[in-house]
Amino acid sequence: MNKTELEGTAHLLDELDKKLMVLLRDGRTLIGYLRSVDQFANLVLHRTIERIHVGKEYGDIPRGVFIVRGENVVLLGEIDADKEAELPLTEVSVDEILDAQRQEQESKQEQQKLVSKALKERGLHLMPDLTHDDMF
Amino acid sequence: MLVLSQNGDHLLPPDEDDCVENEEEEYDALNDETFGGLEDSSVLDDWEQQHEQYAEIAESNKHSEQLENSISLLMLDDTDNDPLNLAKNSVWSYTPPNKNGDIFNSSILSSLQKASKSFIETHSDSNRTNELHKGFTQSTPLPSIPLSPIHHVPKQIRTVEELEKNLIKSSKQHQPPLKPLVPPSGHHQGPPFPHPLFQHPLPPSRLPPGLPPIGIPPPVRHMPMPHHPHLPPGLVHMLPPHFMHQGGPPRHPGLIYPPGNAQFPVNHPYNFPPPPRNVLPQNSNHLSRNNVQQQQRTRNDSYKHKSEPNQTESKDEYAGLMTSREKQWLLNIQMLQLNTGTPYFDDYYYTVFKERKAKSNKENFPNERNHRYQNNRQQRNNERQDNNNTLTPRVYTPLQFENSLGKLQCGSVTAPRKIIDMDIVTPDKDSDNPVVVRDTRKTKQLLLELEALFTLLLKAEDLRNPLAISNMDKLREIKQKQRLRELDLAPTPEQKQEVLKLLKQDSEPVVENQHDYIVRIVGGLLQEEKFASFLNIRKGKMLLLRLLPHLSMDSFSTQLLEIWTRILLSIPTVGRRDTAGDHILPKLHPFFKRYIQTSTMGDILDIVAGLVEVIRQENSRSTPLSHQGKAPLYFVLLNKFGVSALVTMFIRTEYLISSETATEKQQHDWSNFLVSWAELTGVVNKVATPIEPIPIQIFNKHSNRFENLTPEKKSLLEKHVVDSN
Numbered sequence: 001m002n003k004t005e006l007e008g009t010a011h012l013l014d015e016l017d018k019k020l021m022v023l024l025r026d027g028r029t030l031i032g033y034l035r036s037v038d039q040f041a042n043l044v045l046h047r048t049i050e051r052i053h054v055g056k057e058y059g060d061i062p063r064g065v066f067i068v069r070g071e072n073v074v075l076l077g078e079i080d081a082d083k084e085a086e087l088p089l090t091e092v093s094v095d096e097i098l099d100a101q102r103q104e105q106e107s108k109q110e111q112q113k114l115v116s117k118a119l120k121e122r123g124l125h126l127m128p129d130l131t132h133d134d135m136f
Numbered sequence: 137m138l139v140l141s142q143n144g145d146h147l148l149p150p151d152e153d154d155c156v157e158n159e160e161e162e163y164d165a166l167n168d169e170t171f172g173g174l175e176d177s178s179v180l181d182d183w184e185q186q187h188e189q190y191a192e193i194a195e196s197n198k199h200s201e202q203l204e205n206s207i208s209l210l211m212l213d214d215t216d217n218d219p220l221n222l223a224k225n226s227v228w229s230y231t232p233p234n235k236n237g238d239i240f241n242s243s244i245l246s247s248l249q250k251a252s253k254s255f256i257e258t259h260s261d262s263n264r265t266n267e268l269h270k271g272f273t274q275s276t277p278l279p280s281i282p283l284s285p286i287h288h289v290p291k292q293i294r295t296v297e298e299l300e301k302n303l304i305k306s307s308k309q310h311q312p313p314l315k316p317l318v319p320p321s322g323h324h325q326g327p328p329f330p331h332p333l334f335q336h337p338l339p340p341s342r343l344p345p346g347l348p349p350i351g352i353p354p355p356v357r358h359m360p361m362p363h364h365p366h367l368p369p370g371l372v373h374m375l376p377p378h379f380m381h382q383g384g385p386p387r388h389p390g391l392i393y394p395p396g397n398a399q400f401p402v403n404h405p406y407n408f409p410p411p412p413r414n415v416l417p418q419n420s421n422h423l424s425r426n427n428v429q430q431q432q433r434t435r436n437d438s439y440k441h442k443s444e445p446n447q448t449e450s451k452d453e454y455a456g457l458m459t460s461r462e463k464q465w466l467l468n469i470q471m472l473q474l475n476t477g478t479p480y481f482d483d484y485y486y487t488v489f490k491e492r493k494a495k496s497n498k499e500n501f502p503n504e505r506n507h508r509y510q511n512n513r514q515q516r517n518n519e520r521q522d523n524n525n526t527l528t529p530r531v532y533t534p535l536q537f538e539n540s541l542g543k544l545q546c547g548s549v550t551a552p553r554k555i556i557d558m559d560i561v562t563p564d565k566d567s568d569n570p571v572v573v574r575d576t577r578k579t580k581q582l583l584l585e586l587e588a589l590f591t592l593l594l595k596a597e598d599l600r601n602p603l604a605i606s607n608m609d610k611l612r613e614i615k616q617k618q619r620l621r622e623l624d625l626a627p628t629p630e631q632k633q634e635v636l637k638l639l640k641q642d643s644e645p646v647v648e649n650q651h652d653y654i655v656r657i658v659g660g661l662l663q664e665e666k667f668a669s670f671l672n673i674r675k676g677k678m679l680l681l682r683l684l685p686h687l688s689m690d691s692f693s694t695q696l697l698e699i700w701t702r703i704l705l706s707i708p709t710v711g712r713r714d715t716a717g718d719h720i721l722p723k724l725h726p727f728f729k730r731y732i733q734t735s736t737m738g739d740i741l742d743i744v745a746g747l748v749e750v751i752r753q754e755n756s757r758s759t760p761l762s763h764q765g766k767a768p769l770y771f772v773l774l775n776k777f778g779v780s781a782l783v784t785m786f787i788r789t790e791y792l793i794s795s796e797t798a799t800e801k802q803q804h805d806w807s808n809f810l811v812s813w814a815e816l817t818g819v820v821n822k823v824a825t826p827i828e829p830i831p832i833q834i835f836n837k838h839s840n841r842f843e844n845l846t847p848e849k850k851s852l853l854e855k856h857v858v859d860s861n
Contacts, residue, residue, distance in 0.1 A: 005474055005475075006471065008486045008489075009470060011466065011470055013463050016458055016463075017455045033454070035454060035457045036457055036458045036462075037458070037466065038466065039466060039469045044457075046454055071556075
């Protein structure tokens, strides 16, 4: 794989069988072993968990095997086993983290409502519903 | 073998149109062509008999006896360390592979099949079971092997139970000191033979890549284990040959596997998943990177068998799901994309980067000792690259159907399908301040113009760039070939004519003049109102910086004068921003110097003429309050580039006067300018430091020429611009 023709290129084949963290376009974070890829960068993730982060806590939901369509991947990165052992975050149960996530979203929505209201009073209009992804 | 009914189903329906030739049209679908030559058609039905026949053929092989012996030994041997008699020179001992790495030798395949068959033979009582299991012949294609046992499920279960009962009986008879065997419990014991086949009918297409040792998921692997804890190790684990190393690394106590000749076919129906790798995590990473699939690698690596938690075991087992063939296929796709023939256009940044690196290497190591070797290596590399690049990509045209409305959609890596329609969503336009819009629109327009000028400049520069030229030629070649292909495909003569025309157009090498391009760019740049705005944008300054080397004095003298005058005049609006952020104006200094050194007194006076004119109030709305009533010279003094420009002109004027090329009038005008300069120096709060100060002698000599330059003014000037050393 170190041919001169491939110099300056990168491919997912180097990441096979590694534990990766994949960030999807909808904001989900998956952690799993990359088993297979194809030319569209579709991924086959094995022993995947979906990790939800809220503040300093996180919760893991085991998901099994995932096949991710390539266009939905924002980025992916290798997980350092040592660093994972020493996470500064605390793990909580799935229910707890889902609760926390819901609360966070609610508070965000309230914030945005206030902001847009204030802006409207000043004659400007903000569309809070657009995520970064929707802009393109 | 299929059991077929003997009614007329096997006859094809006759062609209705040709009633006359009925008999000829009718033919037996179950003819010899389909099923091979058989003397007696009744034999087709008697699979048992057929199996027997095959078995007889198989028995004539030499190996069988030896295998039988070893197998029987295996069955009854009780030693923990070497239950399978690895040490002995038996068939099961590890043998190095063929040199050509052909793991699927039919001979080995056949010997394996014989082995398993003969093993079954030795431990089965009834003839029936014998016949059944003799069916695993050496010559039938593998996919058919699973069929027969699957087909005969009911009988098989019974017979296997029988078989195992026989096993127990026989083992008890032959060797009393044997471990007691737990009597098999009904259908659970069915497994070793039919189950793997039921659950995992191995797809024939998977044959060569040899997946099963790694690919069959744990359920199958685990399944036999719990059910046969007390069976003689040989029974369960003997049948499927496993991929293990000879050389007895310490094995996991609970799992005993026979060593497999690594070349045993993986698609053998009795293939269980391989033993857990039991390697350390680091090893597993290393292994997976080197592609577990490859036989050579598994042979060369040394496994460490420690008892590790199941998690790591199964993780290692899943490693290497992608075969090397699949990986190579992906890499080939990637290389196809790289293989364009015109990397300068398709992969500009990397190509230029490599070129620059090569150039810098050459400069750094001009006469290396391995010059000769390096040359060779470079030549080889270059040749390889050239060879690769001459592979023009084949044009793939998908299937075309007749009488269909439309063509097949064909996506490729270079032209993928459009999957999602994406539109840019902008918030409400009404709410935006109209002023803001106009400004941004103006800036956008300016940027677009600059972009256009830049592309012209890049094109102009490419005319002299060897890399660009070669790529251009290559592109033309490719286009020509494409036109020729189109010509072949063109259905009508008119279309052919069109294509020919295009071909002719493409073939003519375009002769372009760099000078013309430059003229166009300068014209675009020197627009009255826009010039200052251009300079206000970083990109505009960069364009200027890149353009100046191309403006030689002989062809562009008038334009250069215009440019420099305008630049200095724009300093009031542009200078502050530049000093705060970009710092590009000082980079123009060397070019200014170069220009001035060939300029005349008249030119210099032209440049400085505008600088002393005070900006009037009615000039423009956009003149900020702070600018009103001040001459541009005021701001020039505040700017580093401005002061440096003045210094350069100062020195040049001195030279011109001393060489007596300046007229009286000119000198007079210049002295007036000097006075204004001195006066303003006193007013300006913070005069910038020039890049190159004036040597004291030149300063003194020059300033003493003019009477109106009083001592105070002189000292003012001196303070900032003269070399203090």
